[in-house]
Amino acid sequence: MKIGLTYDLRADYRAEGLPEEATAELDSAVTIEGIAGALAGLGFEVTRIGGLKPLMVRLLAGERWDMVFNIAEGLFGLARESQVPALLDAFRIPYTFSDPLVLGLALHKGMAKHVARDQGVPTAPFAVIASPADLAAARDLPYPLFGKPVAEGSSKGVTPQSRIERPEQLLPLCEMLWRRFAQPVLVEPYLPGREFTVGIVGTGASARAIGVLEVEVRPGAEPGIYSYDNKEDFERCIAYRLVKDTAAERAAAVGLAAWIALDCRDGGRVDLRADASGAPLFMEANPLAGLNPERSDLVFLARDIGWSYDALIGRIVASALARNGLAEAAPAPARALLGTLGQAA
Ligand SMILES: Nc1ncnc2c1ncn2[C@@H]1O[C@H](COP(=O)(O)OP(=O)(O)OP(=O)(O)O)[C@@H](O)[C@H]1O
Ligand SMILES: [Mg+2]
Known part of the structure; x- marks a missing residue:
């Protein structure tokens, strides 16, 4: 059985000149080796494909697999994790992990909290702040608060400054995160427990x-x-x-x-x-x-x-x-x- 492996290798994008933080979520060679080795051990014939672009080239050349093991995180946009699975859906190739809708949803922590909360999953109250006009939405949240980029992973943008004690610190934190990550800020009460x-x-x-x-x-x-x-x-x-x-x-x-x-x-x-x-x-x-x-x-x-x-x-x-x-x-x-x-x- 043929299985393809889709991934975004950090070293490839570092070589293209992308900075360290921009590639923090991407994978290292040891991960690709580990997964490819495990799949071979399970009896699969493994093809290492890479990310969206090499996948496109291979698909258009007519190559196919029975299934794809997909860990490609993508690089750009809120749907970056959805791009490879969307392409695989279009070619009717099955793959591991979630579909494009769910990967986009989970990447946006505010949207994910809306959907989870609507189904009774306990989550802290929150506000998504995209501009100073949105600050009013955070007015009723109890301090200290915690602010982080709404759609990053690997703790990007999470520093000791993420915890803020007073209302006058909220706008400066948001402005710093908007500048660095060009996306809204998720603000919620600081959770002090385990x-x-x-x-x-x-x-x-x-x-x-x-x-x-x-x-x-x-x-x-x-x-x-x-x-x-x-x-x-x-x-x-x-x-x-x-x-x-x-x-x-x-x-x-x-x-x-x-x-x-x-x-x-x-x-x-x-x-x-x-x-x-x-x-x-x-x-x-x-x-x-x-x-x-x-x-x-x-x-x-x-x-x-x-x-x-x-x-x-x-x-x-x-x-x-x-x-x-x-x-x-x-x-x-x-x-x-x-x-x-x-x-x-
Ligand atoms: N409301 C909060 N109160 C206290 N700490 C928080 C809060 N939200 C996030 N944190 C801290 O910031 C860390 C990173 O937050 P979160 O898990 O949302 O981001 P992430 O970058 O997507 O994580 P991952 O690396 O798992 O992808 C958490 O593990 C936690 O320690
Ligand atoms: Mg986390």
Whole structure:
């Protein structure tokens, strides 16, 4: 069975002259090697395609695959993560992870919170501030507040200045983020409680929370938030702990509810933080979660529950195969994993 691999390699775009921060979400060679190796181990014939443009060239030349493993994040626009899946839909080629609608929705944290909240998923009140005229929308939010770019990942734009104590700090923070990221700012109350990331495998009714990782900022790091700098230097700054207490169970339930509400597929993470009462609230979903074998939260979580990297990739692929009615055609090692879907870790 032929499987294509679509991705945006950070080094390719750095070589084209894009700055470090603009490529922070893109993948490194070790991730592509890891996924390609896992897929080959599952018995697939793997083609490394790359991002949108090489995919277009190959499709127009008539090349086809039975399925694509897609982790291409894209570079430009709010639909950047949707571009590769939209093209694959147009050519009727099945792929892993979410469809264009869901990837666009989840990338916009304000839209994602609207949709999750409408389905009863607990999330903090918020305002999306695109210009000074929108500031009134944040008037009733209780301080301290937290502001971040509405559609970035990898903690881009998240710094100690993201937490603001007083109303007169709000406009300067927004102006700084508008300048740097050219997009609206999501403003919500600062959540002072524990931070969790919930790992999920599967789709809809067969999705399961595989574990809950608590993200704790170590003394000496930028305090209290999983900021860009803390994430870059995670070995020194962050302690990741697999947790199973009552709050973690609540986080798993809210995370899974958000995953299903947003219609995310196959595998990923939902990030939550607790409010002052200890209730875990939905912050954002990651339907294209990082899969770096050495530094991604979902991979740490999988390792902590006893899954190898290859086992994690295998279960994601098994979910996509089952969803697309490709289980019978799959190579034997991949088929063997299908029976493990729908089981909690
Ligand atoms: N309302 C909030 N209160 C306190 N901290 C927050 C809040 N929102 C975000 N943070 C902090 O900022 C971090 C990054 O926020 P968020 O998860 O929304 O962004 P991201 O860049 O999309 O993350 P990822 O790297 O998972 O893609 C969170 O992990 C958390 O530590
Ligand atoms: Mg996050």
